[in-house]
Amino acid sequence: METATCTAPVNIAVIKYWGKRDEKLLLPINDSVSVTLSEMYAKTTIAASPNFSKNRLWLNGQEQTFDSPRIINVLRQFQEEVKKSGAQGEKYSWNIHICSENNFPTAAGLASSAAGYACLVYTLATLYGLQDKIELSSIARVGSGSACRSVFGGFVQWEAGIRADGADSVAVQLAPATHWPDLEILILVVSDNKKKTSSTGGMERSVKTSPLIDYRAKQIVPGRVEKISKAIQERDFDTFANITMQDSNQFHAICLDTFPPCVYLNDVSHAIIDVIHRLNEASGKITAAYTFDAGPNACLYLMRQDVPHVLNVIKRAFPSDRDHAPDYIKGIPVADQPIPETVAKKMNLEPIGQNLLKYIIHTRVGEGPQILPPSESLLTNSGLPKNH
Amino acid sequence: METATCTAPVNIAVIKYWGKRDEKLLLPINDSVSVTLSEMYAKTTIAASPNFSKNRLWLNGQEQTFDSPRIINVLRQFQEEVKKSGAQGEKYSWNIHICSENNFPTAAGLASSAAGYACLVYTLATLYGLQDKIELSSIARVGSGSACRSVFGGFVQWEAGIRADGADSVAVQLAPATHWPDLEILILVVSDNKKKTSSTGGMERSVKTSPLIDYRAKQIVPGRVEKISKAIQERDFDTFANITMQDSNQFHAICLDTFPPCVYLNDVSHAIIDVIHRLNEASGKITAAYTFDAGPNACLYLMRQDVPHVLNVIKRAFPSDRDHAPDYIKGIPVADQPIPETVAKKMNLEPIGQNLLKYIIHTRVGEGPQILPPSESLLTNSGLPKNH
Numbered sequence: 001m002e003t004a005t006c007t008a009p010v011n012i013a014v015i016k017y018w019g020k021r022d023e024k025l026l027l028p029i030n031d032s033v034s035v036t037l038s039e040m041y042a043k044t045t046i047a048a049s050p051n052f053s054k055n056r057l058w059l060n061g062q063e064q065t066f067d068s069p070r071i072i073n074v075l076r077q078f079q080e081e082v083k084k085s086g087a088q089g090e091k092y093s094w095n096i097h098i099c100s101e102n103n104f105p106t107a108a109g110l111a112s113s114a115a116g117y118a119c120l121v122y123t124l125a126t127l128y129g130l131q132d133k134i135e136l137s138s139i140a141r142v143g144s145g146s147a148c149r150s151v152f153g154g155f156v157q158w159e160a161g162i163r164a165d166g167a168d169s170v171a172v173q174l175a176p177a178t179h180w181p182d183l184e185i186l187i188l189v190v191s192d193n194k195k196k197t198s199s200t201g202g203m204e205r206s207v208k209t210s211p212l213i214d215y216r217a218k219q220i221v222p223g224r225v226e227k228i229s230k231a232i233q234e235r236d237f238d239t240f241a242n243i244t245m246q247d248s249n250q251f252h253a254i255c256l257d258t259f260p261p262c263v264y265l266n267d268v269s270h271a272i273i274d275v276i277h278r279l280n281e282a283s284g285k286i287t288a289a290y291t292f293d294a295g296p297n298a299c300l301y302l303m304r305q306d307v308p309h310v311l312n313v314i315k316r317a318f319p320s321d322r323d324h325a326p327d328y329i330k331g332i333p334v335a336d337q338p339i340p341e342t343v344a345k346k347m348n349l350e351p352i353g354q355n356l357l358k359y360i361i362h363t364r365v366g367e368g369p370q371i372l373p374p375s376e377s378l379l380t381n382s383g384l385p386k387n388h
Numbered sequence: 389m390e391t392a393t394c395t396a397p398v399n400i401a402v403i404k405y406w407g408k409r410d411e412k413l414l415l416p417i418n419d420s421v422s423v424t425l426s427e428m429y430a431k432t433t434i435a436a437s438p439n440f441s442k443n444r445l446w447l448n449g450q451e452q453t454f455d456s457p458r459i460i461n462v463l464r465q466f467q468e469e470v471k472k473s474g475a476q477g478e479k480y481s482w483n484i485h486i487c488s489e490n491n492f493p494t495a496a497g498l499a500s501s502a503a504g505y506a507c508l509v510y511t512l513a514t515l516y517g518l519q520d521k522i523e524l525s526s527i528a529r530v531g532s533g534s535a536c537r538s539v540f541g542g543f544v545q546w547e548a549g550i551r552a553d554g555a556d557s558v559a560v561q562l563a564p565a566t567h568w569p570d571l572e573i574l575i576l577v578v579s580d581n582k583k584k585t586s587s588t589g590g591m592e593r594s595v596k597t598s599p600l601i602d603y604r605a606k607q608i609v610p611g612r613v614e615k616i617s618k619a620i621q622e623r624d625f626d627t628f629a630n631i632t633m634q635d636s637n638q639f640h641a642i643c644l645d646t647f648p649p650c651v652y653l654n655d656v657s658h659a660i661i662d663v664i665h666r667l668n669e670a671s672g673k674i675t676a677a678y679t680f681d682a683g684p685n686a687c688l689y690l691m692r693q694d695v696p697h698v699l700n701v702i703k704r705a706f707p708s709d710r711d712h713a714p715d716y717i718k719g720i721p722v723a724d725q726p727i728p729e730t731v732a733k734k735m736n737l738e739p740i741g742q743n744l745l746k747y748i749i750h751t752r753v754g755e756g757p758q759i760l761p762p763s764e765s766l767l768t769n770s771g772l773p774k775n776h
Contacts, residue, residue, distance in 0.1 A: 212641065215603045242647075249649050253600065257641035259634050260665040267655045277648040 001049035002091060004126040005377045008119035008369040010040040010110060011149045011156060012185070012299045014244040014291060015225050016251035019207045019217060024073075025166040026145045029207065030217040031225045032158045033232075034149040035301070036177065037185060038366030039331040042115035044100040044123040045378035052095035058378075058385050059116075060101045074117060074143040078124055081134040091128070098123075099378040099385050104330075104361070110187065110297065117143030118150030122369035131371075137171035153177040153368035155232045157225065177365045180235050182304040184332075186288075187361040188314065190268045190296040199294035202255060202262035209259040216254055221247075237303060241289030244301060245276075248291040255294075264294045268318075268356045272298045275317045275352075279310065282346035307362065308337030316349045318357045331362040389437035390479060392514040393765045396507035396757040398428040398498060399537045399544060400573070400687045402632040402679060403613050404639035407595045407605060412461075413554040414533045417595065418605040419613045420546045421620075422537045423689070424565065425573060426754030427719040430503035432488040432511040433766035440483035446766075446773050447504075448489050462505060462531040466512055469522040479516070486511075487766040487773050492718075492749070498575065498685065505531030506538030510757035519759075525559035541565040541756035543620045545613065565753045568623050570692040572720075574676075575749040576702065578656045578684040587682035590643060590650035597647040604642055609635075625691060629677030632689060633664075636679040643682075650682075656706075656744045657684045663705045663740075664688070667698065670734035695750065696725030704737050706745045719750040 017032035055066045082092060100119060102112050121140040125131040137158075141148035148169075149156040154176040161168035197205075206213050224243050231239035255262040265273075269292055276290045288302040288310050302310055311334055315323055322328045339349075380386055405420035443454045470480060488507060490500050509528040513519040525546075529536035536557075537544045542564040549556035585593075594601050612631050619627035643650040653661075657680055664678045676690040676698050690698055699722055703711055710716045727735075768774055 211608050212600050212603065212638070215600065215607075219603075220599050246647050249647065250600070250645050253641040253645035256644060257638050259630075259637065261637050261658075261661060263658045263661075266658075270649075270651045270654075273649060273651075 001047050001051070001381070001383060002127060003045060003047040003374065003377055003379060004123050005043070005045040005372040005374070006119055006123040006126055006369050007041040007043045007372065008115050008122050008150050009036045009038070009153065009366045010104070010112070010115045011036045011146065012291060012293065013146065013149070014240070014301075015221060015228060015247050017146055017158065018251050018254060019203050019213055020145070021160075022164075022166065023204065025169075026141050027166045027169050028145060028158065028160045029213070030221040031160045032146070032149070033174070033225055033228055034146070034156050034158070035183075035185070036150065036153045036156060036366050036368060037363045038177075039363040040104045040110065040115070040361065042100055042102050042112070042119040043372070043376075043378065044098065044116075044119040046123045046127050047097045047379050047383045048091055048094040048127060049383060050090075050094050052097060052383060055095050056097045058099045061385070061387060070117070070143045071120075074120060074139060077139045077142045078121065081139055082128070082130065085130060085133050087128065087130060087133070097379060097383045101378065110189075113144040114146040114150045117147035118369060121147075122151065126371055135170060138166060138169060141166070141169060151368060153366055154179055155365070157229065174229055175232055177367050180232070180365060183237075183365055184302060184304050184307050185363045185365075186300040186302065186307065186311065186314070187363065188272060188298040188300065188318075189358040189360065190266065190272075190298070191356055191358050192266055192268070192296045196264065196295060197262045202258070202294060205260075205262065206254055206258040210254050210257040212257045213254050216250060220250065238286050241286040241301060244289040244291050252292065262294075264296065265292055266296045268353075269296045269298060271317070271352045271356070275313065276300065278347050279313055279343070282343045304364075308335050309339045309343075311360070311362075312337065312339050313343075313347070313349065314357075314360070317352050319351050320355050320357055322359070327359065329360050329362055332364065334362055389435050389439070389769070389771060390515060391433060391435040391762065391765055391767060392511050393431070393433040393760040393762070394507055394511040394514055394757055395429040395431045395760065396503050396510050396538050397424045397426070397541065397754045398492070398500070398503045399424045399534065400679060400681065401534065401537070402628070402689075403609060403616060403635050405534055405546065406591050406639050406642060407601055408533070408591060409548075410552070410554065411592065413557075414529050415554045415557045416533060416546065416548045417601070418609040419548050420534070420537070421562070421613055421616055422534070422544050422546070423571075423573070424538065424541045424544060424754050424756060425751045426565075427751040428492045428498065428503070428749065430488055430490050430500070430507040431760070431764075431766065432486065432504075432507040434511045434515050435485045435767050435771045436479055436482040436515060437771060438478070438482050440485060440771060443483050444485045446487045449773070449775060458505070458531045459508075462508060462527060465527045465530045466509065469527055470516070470518065473518060473521050475516065475518060475521070485767060485771045489766065498577075501532040502534040502538045505535035506757060509535075510539065514759050523558060526554060526557060529554070529557060539756060541754055542567060543753070545617065562617055562620055565755050568620070568753060571625075572690060572692050572695050572750070572752045574688040574690065574695065574699065574702070575751065576660060576686040576688065576706075577746045577748065578654065578660075578686070579744055579746050580654055580656070580684045584652065584683060585650045590646070590682060593648075593650065594642055594646040598642050598645040600645045601642050604638060608638065626674050629674040629689060632677040632679050640680065652682045652684065653680055654684045656741075657686060659705070659740045659744070660686045663701065666735050667701055667731070670731045696723050697727045697731075699748070699750075700725065700727050701731075701735070701737065702745075702748070705740050707739050708743050708745055710747070715747065717748050717750055720752065722750055
């Protein structure tokens, strides 16, 4: 039996991917740009053995059927890339056991599929010793579009490409994680029970029905990608923050222009947006930038020195009975620091409502996928999940 | 003392006006189309007398200063049109007392300024016997853009025009109120405490910051205006309804693409949108169409025969402690009629929340401004409000 255990990180887009030009190959209609996060990752062990009677898959402790079209697509694409690389051997025909888990709640709408598919591909490649020999991002892409961006750490651009076969639709690293060490992230997990439109279904409907989506993809996004790439290179937070917020808003505008509309933001999301604009106004500078994926949770980008007092602004606007619970702020610990008096005064902060946030995650810009030692394996020596 | 008392109706746009090309003359960047409502109107008495020592104004029972720039603009524009018409006389130099009230709550965000300014202009013209001699819609327009559409009953188009002086930015009637007698309207007044962005401030910010607004105005709206005008002429409810919903969504998409975003819809508005789409899906036909102005209240267009059961769908999704109160459904009385069983079954309607609606108004397509007899005057013989 051969095994490999790896992690792959979550990424959050600042220029959003929304709309496919090819549903099967998951080719997007526009470039996107993301930041890879530390602290939040998928961890996957894959074992291959001539003794396994079939392929098996466990996700977050639950065995799943192996016939998900996305998993099958990824494995097929992987095998094609292996063939192209010239690698061969008996082990490629062995059945595999895949065991994967996230270190964050899957249901919270926190880009779990991106980390999951990136981790699947990276772990497969590691298992066969091919991680530097094949293009991993385009394999991850066929599992979940944005997964291609989780193949790298730091700042990543997914180039839409123009080829029909998708060979040029790949992720590239714009800058490594160490490039902008004082950029940090707060994720505000919003309490929400609404049944949501899946992002796959939503973006398909947007492409079919939104009269604005094509104009966005062709006329707006290219300029924004160029400007935000430059802002990242120059560590120009003002530009980075403004484009991030505007592109989040435009993505959700396109969702609303879809028919029937896809609505991912709720009243709490909009209250967060309002608080951040008031904070920036009161600070006399852009202190924080919000972005929202296909769900109500906010992701805030901000500079390290502002994290403690912005956290207090958030806690004051959205008080929780669990404010002081040790697990209310997850991830990197944050020192306490009062809101500067002038800012507090100008914002005139009143609580918006109690328990509107479930918890907060504090992270920073993170590295790409990592190989873990055998001791970290999620599978036993017989290839079954350790925790069951 | 000479007096005139008139009413002017509320109108609700189906192709939305959003964005000005001239802030002072209130010239829009695109045509809009509206339906004039019955039941909901402003009522205004104007008295002119050589004995009045100054101009005075009462709105909904409260005296207001007479120096509002919008009122001054309307009066100036009126005087210019009077001059152009060749009318003259001593009475044009007399001071005036204006008393105006709405028969619906002003604060509910129900297009009260449109009815109010249309009524001001129509009553002024009536006072001087000029209502057929001067172009009223362009005078109303300088008070509140959409007021120009309340100068007519039935179905109305506001032509954006291209002239810098706004002379061609006028309203025209597409069809009279009697044209489509079985088209009716339900207005769902949503409970909401949020401080809202004024529509004037919002549309100014949209023009300055939304990268999509110009594309909407130039590339999307003209086709929609043409199609919906034809649908109105042909009483084609399906097309009318689909364009109405799509244009409401796109208007709110542009608001969200504005920076900082303007947010007028709340969770209840979105829940109403969702219920209407589910209703249409379950009915196997477009039964109702929603549209939202710059506020959370829904305006539903539907056919007369569907009003009773759609009302029951709304009551079941949004139950209220006041469901059975005599003033919960205002306007035209509605017979009770159960939801067709197949529709109820397919919709699988669960209550979304209690008391999310304040009340409902049932109206139909209405006539334009009306002249009332002297007995209806809001002013006493000495020119002061009767009710104070």
